[in-house]
Amino acid sequence: MRLLVSWLRDFVEVTASAEEIAGGLDLRGFEVAAIEPLGDGDAVIDVEVTANRPDCLSVVGLAREVATLYDRPITLPSSEDGAKIQLKPITTGMSDRLSVTIADDELCPRYAAAVAEATGVKSPAWMTARLQAAGVRPISAIVDITNYVLLELGHPTHAFDLEKLAGAEIRVRRASPGEAITTLDGINRTLDADMLVIADRDRPQAVAGVMGGARAEVSPTTRIVAFESAYFKPASVRRTSKRLGLKTEASSRFERGADCNVPAIALQRIGALMDRIGAGRIVGPLIDVYPRRREPARIHMRRVRLATLLGATVPDREVERILRTLGLAVDAAADGWDASPPTFRVDLLREVDLIEEVGRHFGFDKLPATFPVVTAPAAAPDPRISRDQLVRRVMTAAGLSEAVTFGFIEAHAAEPFAAAGSDRPIGIANPLSAKFDTLRPSLIPGLLDAVAHNRRHGADDVGLFEVGTRFSGHGETRAVGVAWTGSTAAVHWSDSPRAIDFFDVKGIVERVCGALGVMPRFEPCHEAFLVPGQAARIVAASANGSAPILGVMGRITADLADARGLPQQDQLFVAELNLDAMWRARIETTEAVRPLPRHPFVVRDLSIVVADTLPAEIIRGTIQAAGEKAPAPLAGITFFDRYHGKGIPDGAVSVSVRMTFQAADRTLTDAEAQASVDTILASLVREHAAVQR
Amino acid sequence: MTDILPSSDSVRQLVAQFDAELAQAKSTRDRQTVRDRFLGRKSGVVAAWMQMIATAPPDQKKQIGRWANELKKAIEEIWLGYQQAEAVVVGLQGIDVTLPGRAPRLGHRHPLTLVRDRLEEIFTRMGFAVVEGPEVEDEWHCFDALNMPAEHPARDMQDTLYLASPIPGDSPADHRTLLRTHTSSMQIRYMQAHAPPIRIVVPGRVYRRDDLDLTHSPAFGQIEGLAVGEGLSLADLKGTLLAFARQMFSPTVRVRFRPSFFPYTEPSAEIDLSCWQCEGAGCAMCKKTGWIEIGGCGMVHPAVFEAVGYDAERNTGFAWGIGIERIAILRYQVEDIRLFYENDLRFLEQFPY
Structure with a gap:
């Protein structure tokens, strides 16, 4: 709302400057976007009006705020002679020149109209100057007057060329399905049965509360004008405006709520302005169809409630002054007040609405800053908070930096990560851009783009992780994603760094699993985005035999890397773990420490040659099982070498295992240890045809 | 050497001699020996000159004191320089502690x-x-x-x-x-x-x-x-x-x-x-x-x-x-x-x- 300060001064006499008034409005809930000084000491204050205050989309509305702010009286429009804001007294009655009927008084509770003879003069300079300052283009005296009243009183009115209304009648009715109208903007619009129209005998002449029709548009040659000043149901105007994709000054006011008791006043103001600028004169009565008069509501406000909610006591006199200046009728009651808000204050419906008004004009700056008394212990935090913090700690300790990417990605990027059925990526119905049209099914696509960004900017070693939400047809899950390329360490004078490989990322996955108390198992798998043979599914090894899938890891295919703008020679490894699944799969362990062993351990190394297709996990299992039958308790198994090449037949591999034996109750003898190694070796020979080296 | 009597010439001469002898010394121990002959608390030339102040005739005390302090200061300064240089040399015989360390890689939080x-x-x-x-x-x-x-x-x-x-x-x-x-x-x-x-x-x-x-x-x-x-x-x-x-x-x-x-x-x-x-x-x-x-x-x-x-x-x-x-x-x-x-x-x- 562009508020012209000199126009405001018609309603309220304040000595304050435009800047001071703007500052005051800003602290009363009307954010000031700009102050534009005009040449003659006047100024336009560009005020943002919140959605609950349609009454302040007008000079008079903001004048009430300024009057309350400066404790000044407000000058309202009046039909008394010499009034500053003059109204023309017009008797109410039936007209023989225009008949008005309301067919749907739910959507249109009130319709007032008046007939005028127009002279065809141009608007005077003072009027066009005011309109222009307020951002409205002057058109013709009749249209300018309706716009002037719109800005001044906040009420939209409309002017029809009466001679173009068939049957000289106005019917306020719903459109019949498929009925069409060409609106003032020249666009032909098809209407539906939920839309309210202003029709003549034959056809719609305006979309009620939204825009007039081209057929009965007034022009400088119009001789007889029918002015409309009505009240339309906000929801109906809103729906129509939205469905037609047509937002106007009128619709934005009606949809938020106009004043159903102002239509007659608006016509009287039009009448006075017609007289004043010589644009013509109202002839005949003021036609006013208002079947059920809306009475102001009565709201009780308790003194105690006011003080409780604000945390401060406002003096009674101040409470009454504020409410009265804002236009409410206020009566004192035993424990507070009974107040009737004026009908233009569509936002004042219950006690708390009045409390806000008092607080707002009392001044939030006068409220003390107190600290609320704690009456209960803090509730338990969401366990996900500390879980995710732990995961972040593990990741940064592993050398990875944290990324934050968007929850939506482009459909094309989501595609390789989509499975069949309900795991298909979820699209966004109304995306603003194709780059963000699909909810991410995985964190990996976002991380790939982040790695690509860094590679483009010259970083060779890029290790990133993200903790975030993923979406699928099954719902949303929290996950941690990892993407890592380059070397394991920074360049150093002592040594040349080693390239990241599968096992670097696997080590991180194992660390996270360890931190969350999950026992992971790694199984070879196939994923569209991973290089075959370098991809693993991570499942939880659980006691009850169920093996929930925790995630996936491996090396990104060259095709995908290329598609996301990564250099083709890059070896990029990724992993993604479902943190919610891990949380469910975690094995609760005691916090009590284990006693330190009191007897020494014995170490034995064993090198065997086995088929190179034999997974290490199977060898470990065989050793573990054999160890349980051996005389010396097996406390640890470590693979410390794996060798292909000279001396080893093709298709075979030499595997070296270090076994640690330790008993809780005695010092083991060499003989016991040797017997155990023999048992284990025998088992390996029997089950895997292992040959000792 | 303790028989050299204090004079402005002998201060100059002794300082030059100390510098030359240190330069010729082949080991830390040799350098220490040179140092002790000049700065040793009992037999060093600086200590000898200091003692002379007490026994000198009253009219010469002040002058001898000045020369003795001049010598002490100059000798000590040269010795300090050698000590610092030595520290670096000793270091090179072990490891070069000034080379960059191997920093463990740590990630950053967003x-x-x-x-x-x-x-x-x-x-x-x-x-x-x-x-x-x-x-x-x-x-x-x-x-x-x-x-x-x-x-x-x-x-x-x-x-x-x-x-x-x-x-x-x-x-x-x-x-x-x-x-x-x-x-x-x-x-x-x-x-x-x-x-x-x-x-x-x-x-x-x-x-x-x-x-x-x-x-x-x-x-x-x-x-x-x-x-x-x-x-x-x-x-x-x-x-x-x-x-x-x-x-x-x-x-x-x-x-x-x-x-x-x-x-x-x-x-x-x-x-x-x-x-x-x-x-x-x-x-x-x-x-x-x-x-x-x-x-x-x-x-x-x-x-x-x-x-x-x-x-x-x-x-x-x-x-x-x-x-x-x-x-x-x-x-x-x-x-x-x-x-x-x-x-x-x-x-x-x-x-x-």
């Missing part, structure tokens, strides 16, 4: 995480529990229950991102149809599950139908606060946010409430903080206004209590929503919000581990 953690820490200390909610929501939790009925402007397609097909929430019958536009939806979920009194903060991501530019993002972080109980007031909200602002930004920050409108709070206000960089004088950070807006707040609207079945007469409450990016922009003086989502390591590595 600035938005740092801010979020700090916010959680501050509010936890004030007795608020940290909880999280779903990012995909239904209309009732995101709008209706928050006093935004179906015809409310905030529900326009232009603000909210809707899903092409609903996804299930806690149960298959629970249809989630949109990306939450604010963390306030979690107020509703929490109140449905817990009785008052309540003190929670809800950090999380929210989504808006906005383009990505210098100052806007279609997805960003928010931290919602909610306190419900008997007798909570707008003044309590002011005090709570003041305590937060002073811990987050500067101990002298002031809070200003500017009236505003949100359907789910009443009274509602924008939260302004006095600019801690210029102390209100006006600078680039506060756009010369002396105040910085960081979010919105207000007293919980009774309609919200009614929606969750709370006694709106007995309970009052306050709530706020603050943008996490907004705080990070202010704290780290980031000029382009897109830096947070580009994940450029040159940016990330400026933040702590």
Whole structure:
């Protein structure tokens, strides 16, 4: 709302400057976007009006705020002679020149109209100057007057060329399905049965509360004008405006709520302005169809409630002054007040609405800053908070930096990560851009783009992780994603760094699993985005035999890397773990420490040659099982070498295992240890045809 | 050598001799021997000259003293130089301790995480529990229950991102149809599950139908606060946010409430903080206004209590929503919000581990 300060001064006499008034409005809930000084000491204050205050989309509305702010009286429009804001007294009655009927008084509770003879003069300079300052283009005296009243009183009115209304009648009715109208903007619009129209005998002449029709548009040659000043149901105007994709000054006011008791006043103001600028004169009565008069509501406000909610006591006199200046009728009651808000204050419906008004004009700056008394212990935090913090700690300790990417990605990027059925990526119905049209099914696509960004900017070693939400047809899950390329360490004078490989990322996955108390198992798998043979599914090894899938890891295919703008020679490894699944799969362990062993351990190394297709996990299992039958308790198994090449037949591999034996109750003898190694070796020979080296 | 008598010539001569002998010495031990002949406490030439002062005739004491001190100072200076050089030489015989160390690689946390953690820490200390909610929501939790009925402007397609097909929430019958536009939806979920009194903060991501530019993002972080109980007031909200602002930004920050409108709070206000960089004088950070807006707040609207079945007469409450990016922009003086989502390591590595 562009508020012209000199126009405001018609309603309220304040000595304050435009800047001071703007500052005051800003602290009363009307954010000031700009102050534009005009040449003659006047100024336009560009005020943002919140959605609950349609009454302040007008000079008079903001004048009430300024009057309350400066404790000044407000000058309202009046039909008394010499009034500053003059109204023309017009008797109410039936007209023989225009008949008005309301067919749907739910959507249109009130319709007032008046007939005028127009002279065809141009608007005077003072009027066009005011309109222009307020951002409205002057058109013709009749249209300018309706716009002037719109800005001044906040009420939209409309002017029809009466001679173009068939049957000289106005019917306020719903459109019949498929009925069409060409609106003032020249666009032909098809209407539906939920839309309210202003029709003549034959056809719609305006979309009620939204825009007039081209057929009965007034022009400088119009001789007889029918002015409309009505009240339309906000929801109906809103729906129509939205469905037609047509937002106007009128619709934005009606949809938020106009004043159903102002239509007659608006016509009287039009009448006075017609007289004043010589644009013509109202002839005949003021036609006013208002079947059920809306009475102001009565709201009780308790003194105690006011003080409780604000945390401060406002003096009674101040409470009454504020409410009265804002236009409410206020009566004192035993424990507070009974107040009737004026009908233009569509936002004042219950006690708390009045409390806000008092607080707002009392001044939030006068409220003390107190600290609320704690009456209960803090509730338990969401366990996900500390879980995710732990995961972040593990990741940064592993050398990875944290990324934050968007929850939506482009459909094309989501595609390789989509499975069949309900795991298909979820699209966004109304995306603003194709780059963000699909909810991410995985964190990996976002991380790939982040790695690509860094590679483009010259970083060779890029290790990133993200903790975030993923979406699928099954719902949303929290996950941690990892993407890592380059070397394991920074360049150093002592040594040349080693390239990241599968096992670097696997080590991180194992660390996270360890931190969350999950026992992971790694199984070879196939994923569209991973290089075959370098991809693993991570499942939880659980006691009850169920093996929930925790995630996936491996090396990104060259095709995908290329598609996301990564250099083709890059070896990029990724992993993604479902943190919610891990949380469910975690094995609760005691916090009590284990006693330190009191007897020494014995170490034995064993090198065997086995088929190179034999997974290490199977060898470990065989050793573990054999160890349980051996005389010396097996406390640890470590693979410390794996060798292909000279001396080893093709298709075979030499595997070296270090076994640690330790008993809780005695010092083991060499003989016991040797017997155990023999048992284990025998088992390996029997089950895997292992040959000792 | 101790028989050389003090004179200005002999000072010069002895200094030159000390320098030459040190230069010729082949080992640390040799150098030590040279040093002892000059600076030794018993047999050194400096000590001998010092003793001479006592036995010299009174008229010569002063002169001899001057020469003795001159010699001592010059010899000591040369010795110190050798010692320092020796330290380096000794080092080279072991390892070059000046070569760069092998730094373990540590990752950096994202600035938005740092801010979020700090916010959680501050509010936890004030007795608020940290909880999280779903990012995909239904209309009732995101709008209706928050006093935004179906015809409310905030529900326009232009603000909210809707899903092409609903996804299930806690149960298959629970249809989630949109990306939450604010963390306030979690107020509703929490109140449905817990009785008052309540003190929670809800950090999380929210989504808006906005383009990505210098100052806007279609997805960003928010931290919602909610306190419900008997007798909570707008003044309590002011005090709570003041305590937060002073811990987050500067101990002298002031809070200003500017009236505003949100359907789910009443009274509602924008939260302004006095600019801690210029102390209100006006600078680039506060756009010369002396105040910085960081979010919105207000007293919980009774309609919200009614929606969750709370006694709106007995309970009052306050709530706020603050943008996490907004705080990070202010704290780290980031000029382009897109830096947070580009994940450029040159940016990330400026933040702590």
